[in-house]
Amino acid sequence: MCHGGWCFDQLAEQLRRHHHRVLPLTLTGIAERGHLRHLLVNLDTHIQDLTAVLEAENIRDAVLVGHSYGGMVITGAADRAPDRVDSLVYVDAMVPGHGDSCFDLVSDRERQWYLDVVDTGDAVRPLPFFDPRSTPHPLASLLQPLKLTTDLAHIRRRTYVYAAGWETPSPFTTVYQRLRGETGWATHAVDGGHNLMRDAPDALLRILLDLADPELLRDNTSSNIR
Structure with a gap:
């Protein structure tokens, strides 16, 4: 939320040094694309942002990495472009099911923040500690339920x-604890705040590199990284 693809710059550069192709994405109506917020921007718009890149770049076997709200977007994109997506990585993110909205999946603390809208009433204000380049986030994208047509099998x-280092209770603890016991998921707890790209870039890089290397990958794994 509120950030552009530039929040992945350091991670993207490190992955490219390991010969991976990386395409950080800024969603419509946010950051350097904030001038488009006057359009009707919702969750469908952001999913289309991602699927359009997959198609335009003719990408197959993509590993989609979504941070926080980005979990909504990568889930929807995997449903709509099944022939282009291989893997999903949720970085301290929502893991929605059919009919879930971002608003549904967060705690009361986050809902209070979402309702602190700008004067026009259509976007959520960035929090004070966000990157100074952050901009208001389209409110409709947080309220729209996700529609899935498959089970993502x-x-x-x-x-x-x-992210195990939140200063306040994390809204993602419940989903992490649930997924630790589910077949087909690899889970990792990293000692860092919500913005792991900034707080624990080396740990996040190791996880992504292991995922990309079939010889290092272990299904149904769980780890704690300090």
Whole structure:
């Protein structure tokens, strides 16, 4: 929320050094694309942002990495472009099912934040500690339920990376604890705050590199990284 693809710059550069192709995405109506917020921007818009890149770049076997709200987007994209997506990585993120909205899946603390809208009433204000480049986030994208047409059984690998260093209770603890016991998920707890790209970039890089290397991958794994 509120951030552009530039929040992945450090991670993207490190992955490219290991010869991976990386395409950080800024969603419509946010950051350098904030001038488009006057359009009707919702969750469907953001899913289309991602599927359009997959199609335009002719990408197959993509590993989609979604942080926080981005979990909504990568789930929807995997449903709509099943022939282009291999794996999903949720970085301290929502893991929605059919009919879930972002608003449904967070705690009361986050809902109070979502309702602190700008004067026009259509976007959520960035929190004070966010990157200074952050901009208001389209409110409709947080309220729109996700529509899924499949059970995502075609996704070969699913990974959840939990930030264990929140200063306040994490809204993602419940989903992390649930996924630890589910078949088909690899889970990792990383000692860092919600923005793991900034707080624990090396740990997150190791997880992604292991995922990309079939010889290092272990299904149904769980780890704690300090």
